[in-house]
Amino acid sequence: MTIQAASDALVSLNGVNKHFGQLHVLKDINLQVKKGEVVVVIGPSGSGKSTLCRAINRLETIDTGEISIDGKKLPEEGKELALLRADVGMVFQSFNLFAHKTILENVTLGPIKVKKQDKATADKDAMALLERVGVGQQAPKMPAQLSGGQQQRVAIARALAMKPKVMLFDEPTSALDPEMINEVLDVMVQLAKEGMTMIVVTHEMGFARKAADRVVFMADGQIVEDAKPEEFFTNPQSNRAKDFLSKLL
Ligand code: ADP
Ligand code: MG
Numbered sequence: 001m002t003i004q005a006a007s008d009a010l011v012s013l014n015g016v017n018k019h020f021g022q023l024h025v026l027k028d029i030n031l032q033v034k035k036g037e038v039v040v041v042i043g044p045s046g047s048g049k050s051t052l053c054r055a056i057n058r059l060e061t062i063d064t065g066e067i068s069i070d071g072k073k074l075p076e077e078g079k080e081l082a083l084l085r086a087d088v089g090m091v092f093q094s095f096n097l098f099a100h101k102t103i104l105e106n107v108t109l110g111p112i113k114v115k116k117q118d119k120a121t122a123d124k125d126a127m128a129l130l131e132r133v134g135v136g137q138q139a140p141k142m143p144a145q146l147s148g149g150q151q152q153r154v155a156i157a158r159a160l161a162m163k164p165k166v167m168l169f170d171e172p173t174s175a176l177d178p179e180m181i182n183e184v185l186d187v188m189v190q191l192a193k194e195g196m197t198m199i200v201v202t203h204e205m206g207f208a209r210k211a212a213d214r215v216v217f218m219a220d221g222q223i224v225e226d227a228k229p230e231e232f233f234t235n236p237q238s239n240r241a242k243d244f245l246s247k248l249l
Contacts (some may be wrong), residue, residue: 003018010035010197011056011166016065019220025051026062027221030134038198040208040229043218044244049201052218053103053170057088060078070165089159089167093175096153097143097158107158115162122161129157133187149180153187160237166197173204205248207235212238217241 010033018026025048041049054060056067058074058081067074069088075081099108107126107133111117117125130136133153138146146154152172159167169188170188173181185207192198192211202208208215208229215232219240225232236242 008035009027009033010037010070011199012066013052013056014066016049016067017063018055018060019063023159025221026055029065029221029223031216031223031226033199035165036195037195038192038196038200038211039212039214039216040186040212041199041201041216041218042203042205042208042244043224047218048221049218050170050212053090053168053199053201056166056168057085057090059090080112086110086162089162089164090161091152091155091167091172093171095143095148095155095175095235097151097154099143101141101142103141103143103146103154104141105133106154107161110158126157126161129160130154133157134183147180148176149183152176152180152184156184156187156191160191160209166199167191169198169200169202171201173202194230203248205233217244219244 003150009037011033013029013031013131016026016029029052041052043049051060055062069084072084075084098109101109104126107129108119108122111122112119113127127136130139133156134155135161138150143151144145170198172188180203185204186208188200189211200207212229215227215229216223217232224238225241227235233245236245
């Protein structure tokens, strides 16, 4: 394994602070994620995990600090932002598929609109992605005709269609019936194995143990621990993490 300088980070947050009114939601966050790394973010509800993800995708502004993707600082707005955002795929808890478009159209919309791909190429690429996540046969259907697990796999395919450099997952399985969780996690594990850079907010500790290079534990807007999964799970350093894990396991 080669040791990379911090500046080689694909995703880099330096001194990031964010308030919602009086509430200090992100407190001096420093986080570097290298190419191919899988970072699982865990922590109690309200600790700032979603805000962190949304800030990385610039769905949320930050007050101070800097976020860069592949060495490029996140721009404020405009066309540049749309392109940079395309580098960051995001999958949410609620699948957020476009309800009035087919599964195939859900996946081709971004490449056609943002990346100006021609329809034939976009269709072909989208079909390959849908096959890859195991829902190729669903391509002509509408989102409501699919199960939650299938819809979430479509959401992953849709994000991948933009050829992102990093994928963010914000509790991608929390809204799913238990029997569908694994079909989504399996796709994510596969993606991790293929070398995708991933930041994953999840309470699925099995996924963290299997796929994470690092576990980042957040509490009260701060990164409290940042360790390899085996270290974190067997020997958490802080009382906050010990307490959190004891309630989880
Ligand atoms: P987590 O994902 O870890 O549960 P969030 O990032 O969603 O935490 O929220 C962190 C804190 O910020 C919570 O106290 C939440 O209520 C608050 N918060 C999140 N979004 C907003 C918002 N748009 N306006 C005001 N407060 C918010
Ligand atoms: Mg959240």
